[in-house]
Amino acid sequence: MHFLIFYIFLFFSIIDPTNLIAETLSVKSQKLNLRSGPGENYSVKCVYSKGFPLKVLEKKGDWVQVTDFENEVGWASRGLLVTTPHAIVDVNQGKNRRINVRSGPGTKFNIVGQAYYGVVFRVLDKKGPWRKIRHQSGLSGWIQQDLLWGT
Structure with a gap:
């Protein structure tokens, strides 16, 4: 023992x-x-x-x-x-479906944009299961972490 x-x-x-x-x-x-x-x-x-x-x-x-x-x-x-830190959209491969980018860290916040599979974002902040992101186009907002890879 x-x-x-x-x-x-x-x-x-x-x-x-x-x-x-x-x-x-x-x-x-x-x-x-x-x-x-x-x-x-x-x-x-x-x-x-x-x-x-x-x-x-x-x-x-x-x-x-x-x-x-x-x-x-x-x-x-x-x-x-x-x-x-950067992340990439890792859902809906081969589908014509987008994920929502929201104004705050939750599904109750307004949708400010959308993104397809393979879109890269810079990660600015983390809040629970949400990531604050910014795209090179200037779009910024929040995405659920489980929709991203690299965070």
Whole structure:
């Protein structure tokens, strides 16, 4: 029994819970090439624009392995990423349906805009399950967190 308690203590003392939460970064430049490996000599898998959120999976020198909201995995130069929080609409894929952007953090607030799947927003604030966002067009308001990826 003492060995079991010792091993449980050892297990939890080794694991750092802060490492279990993926770090989310955003594209800093106007264009970021997601590559198949950690270096410029690897092929480009896809291209992201400014603000696009990515979650870090692994770090290797000046390169980070990341994943996007559609589970595309690849490598990006760390110098082209920032910690400025961004999120992307992650519901209604393949549907012609929009989500509501509201004037306040709740469904009782007025609708000030709408957004389709894949639209990127900068996250300005958090209030419970709501995120205050701003689009590059200037539209700002509140969206429920469960409709977004990257927050």
